[in-house]
Amino acid sequence: MSRLVLDEVSRTFPGVRGGPPTRALEPTSLAVADNDFICLLGPSGCGKSTLLRIVAGLDRPTTGRVTLDGAPVTAPGADRGMVFQSYTLFPWLTVEQNIRFGLREQGLSTAEQTRIAAHYIARVGLEGFERHYPKMLSGGMQQRTALARALANDPKILLLDEPFGALDNQTRSLMQELLLGIWESDRKTVLFVTHDIDEAIFMANRVAVMTARPGRIKRELVIDLPQRASSRAHGPRQRTGPASGARRSGPPNGTSARPRSSTAGAPAAGAAVEAEVAGPSSNS
Amino acid sequence: MRPLVPVSTATKVLLGVGFFVVFFAAWTAATLGGYVNRTFLADPLTMAVAGWRLLSVHGFARDIGVTIWRVFGGFALAAIVGVPLGIAMGAWKPIEAFFEPFISFARYLPASGFIPLLILWAGIGEAEKLLLIFIGSFFQLVLMVAVTVGSTRRDLVEAAYTLGARASGIVGRVLLPSSAPTIAETLRLVLGWAWTYVIVAELIGASSGIGHMITDSQALLDTGQIIFGIVVIGVIGLVSDYLFKTLNQRLFPWSLA
């Protein structure tokens, strides 16, 4: 069953001061199934963010349409959680209050908000930082909070726009594993944007490779890494207790048994994606 | 000295007080040393004596009280009307389009130029003083608040929408809290302007207040009293500014580095 369907979605931005209009996205179609982890992979400026923003309802397509569970997407909503590349925590709210933001919008009782927030604070390993303001947090911790904030709403699909792009390598690896762990244990559907080939192969079960501007999806590749199987084996352990499992396996201690290096384990998949990215964009 | 490197609190206080000492020493040297004619500039000692006389004999404390009341009255009036209007203009563009051109025009009208008109309309009582302060601070305040609210980070607004916020909730849950520290700083700035306008208002057609005392002293050529009046205004301004700043820091701890 496809949850999210993009049907010939394109976006053209009007020209600036009489200049020619910018074609950011060629008509693009994509279907995201339940529990998919799809990476949109492409060079900078190829329209990845544009595509994700259209799915989030923050931008409208020039042509085509987006449906989620059959209902057309026309505006942003809590059923599509988003994590941005830039740090978008509300600076006047503490970590805990940030995570409660969406729950409060839903009109949940304070007790319920507290319970859910505590669960996700534990899930992303931020115990002890509940009362910290975003300014006091490192980039990785801010993105953990942003992830928890999006997850707390229990969205149908999680949209991530290069969420770890600004983090150092070590933190990025920890965050990647954290997200994979959550995806596996909570059975989430994820649309993940990145320009990093390694990250795409490591994270996704399907990679949609986009061409340079104006972007379109050139090829979709199914990734079946050996370590994915090994990581699946961790799934049940993490699923046993959503909070406790994450606390032990997740960062900041970060002692997961998953291999870090992504392409090393699967040279074939890596080479295939690399060929697609490097190849001339005219050849489709 | 490397740029932007902060100094310790002790050094900061020392340097800040240091300039007052230098200033006071220069003033003392210039006047008591006989470099400046006494008719034009009183020395610190004469000023202190004049000040004491003002307070103990002429009931100057009452004048100070009246002036403070006028400043805060006019300032409060401008803030009560100006802040909500500025927020509305920053948040809703049609409201901004409606008011902005007129307010941009009105803020260039010199407030002191209104004094004759205000006296004609409201007499030389308290209403005239409050109105002058209002005119002097209101238009600037509205525009600054509107700009602050209007420049709220768009990505925070978008994040709120993706978390399920509705358009009606964005103002209260994103625009206001994110602008609050800057609005408070703007108010602090505007309070400083209100002090300028109150003295202007009191220099013309007033029977009480610090400004009135200064005009009276001018007739007597008493520069000691004039300088004492100016110093009192400076001290009250400094104290209120400090209190305002401390309050802002208490209210918005998240906006500090």
Ligand SMILES: Nc1ncnc2c1ncn2[C@@H]1O[C@H](COP(=O)(O)OP(=O)(O)O)[C@@H](O)[C@H]1O
């Ligand atoms: N609001 C906008 N107005 C005009 N052009 C835009 C706008 N947003 C994006 N673009 C253009 O669309 C293209 C794709 O942008 P984007 O989706 O951000 O790329 P990516 O996320 O893949 O780096 C870029 O060339 C960019 O300049």
Ligand SMILES: [Mg+2]
């Ligand atoms: Mg982008």
